[in-house]
Amino acid sequence: MPNDIRTKAIVLRRTNFGEADRIINFLTEQGxxxxxxxxxxxxxxxxxxxxxxxxxxxxxxxxGRNNKLGVLTSAKMLEHYQNIVYKLPELELASxxxxxxxxxxxxxxxxxxxxxLKQVLAALNAGVxxxxxxxxxxxxxxxxxxxxxxxxxxxxxxxLDPFLSYVWDATESALCERRGGNVSAKEIKLMRLMLxxxxxxTSRVSDVASSLPTLLYIAKTINKQ
Numbered sequence: 001m002p003n004d005i006r007t008k009a010i011v012l013r014r015t016n017f018g019e020a021d022r023i024i025n026f027l028t029e030q031g032x033x034x035x036x037x038x039x040x041x042x043x044x045x046x047x048x049x050x051x052x053x054x055x056x057x058x059x060x061x062x063x064g065r066n067n068k069l070g071v072l073t074s075a076k077m078l079e080h081y082q083n084i085v086y087k088l089p090e091l092e093l094a095s096x097x098x099x100x101x102x103x104x105x106x107x108x109x110x111x112x113x114x115x116x117l118k119q120v121l122a123a124l125n126a127g128v129x130x131x132x133x134x135x136x137x138x139x140x141x142x143x144x145x146x147x148x149x150x151x152x153x154x155x156x157x158x159x160l161d162p163f164l165s166y167v168w169d170a171t172e173s174a175l176c177e178r179r180g181g182n183v184s185a186k187e188i189k190l191m192r193l194m195l196x197x198x199x200x201x202t203s204r205v206s207d208v209a210s211s212l213p214t215l216l217y218i219a220k221t222i223n224k225q
Contacts, residue, residue: 005033005061005070008078010117011053012102016041024051024072026059027101029111035061035070050075054084054094054121081125090124093134104145112144119199128203131212136202138219139194147222150174151192160188168214170221182214190215 009026017023020041026033040047050057051072056079061070084090097120105113116137123133142149153159154166155174162185166175175183190211194202 003063004073005030005059005063007033007059008056008114009033009059010056010114010121011051012098012105014051014053020045022051023069025102027105027114027117029114031107031109032102032105033059033061033070035064035072037072037075040072047072047075050077052080054081054125055079056081056118056121079122081121083125083127084121089130093130094121094124097134097137100141116140116144123199123203128199129209129212131216132203132208133199135212135216135219136194136199138216138223138225139191142219142222143195145223148173149191149195149218149222151188151195162188168218168221173222183218187211187214191218 007028007030009028011024012027012032013025015023017036020039022037022040024035024037026035037047037051039045040051042048049055050059055077058076058078059072060074062073064070081094084094098117101113101117120133120137124130139149150173151160153174155169155172155176158177160166160175161177164177165179165181166183166188167178167181168183169176175188190205190208193205194215
């Protein structure tokens with residue numbers, strides 16, 4: 001139908017409405033789609049299982065007119081990231097990331113935020129180290145938002161030297177040479193990898209645990225967290 005939207009979607013937020021309905025905000029490859037799922041809270045609703053949190057579904061929404069909400073007409077579950085709800089660190093991290101994306105994705109019309117969230121949920125569900133997931137997310141969340149990190153030259157303009165150590169200058173969003181600094185060639189390579197590769201590829205790299213606290217601090221300061 002001309003007024004129907006069919007797309008893959010992840011639930012960002014659900015709000016009970018009336019006696020049995022819910023207003024659902026989905027994140028899709030085209031941005032955020034808000035709609036009403038009629039009767040979804042009823043025991044025998046066919047939509048219920050496909051609109052749970054931490055679920056990737058294919059949905060069809062009949063668009064509303066005159067600024068009215070669209071109506072969810074069908075939903076087919078593609079992936080359910082059920083393991084997340086059984087571990088508190090993963091659950092808290094996933095919830096935080098979803099809220100952060102929901103706050104900025106309203107004005108987005110591209111697939112970038114959808115892709116970030118899908119990768120994060122899949123990794124947490126598969127048991128990838130939450131600290132690695134969080135670090136990768138913050139670096140790439142900044143990248144999608146247009147924040148640049150200089151991994152070629154230091155604050156003085158000198159090319160980064162693999163034999164020197166550095167510290168992070170949050171004001172300049174760049175590295176500053178310092179003897180005994182906590183950023184070495186290893187950390188620089190990991191940051192470059194995270195910004196150039198998907199989360200699944202990044203998670204295959206060994207011996208990253210010792211670098212994660214430093215990298216997570218840098219990633220958060222870029223996002224002013």
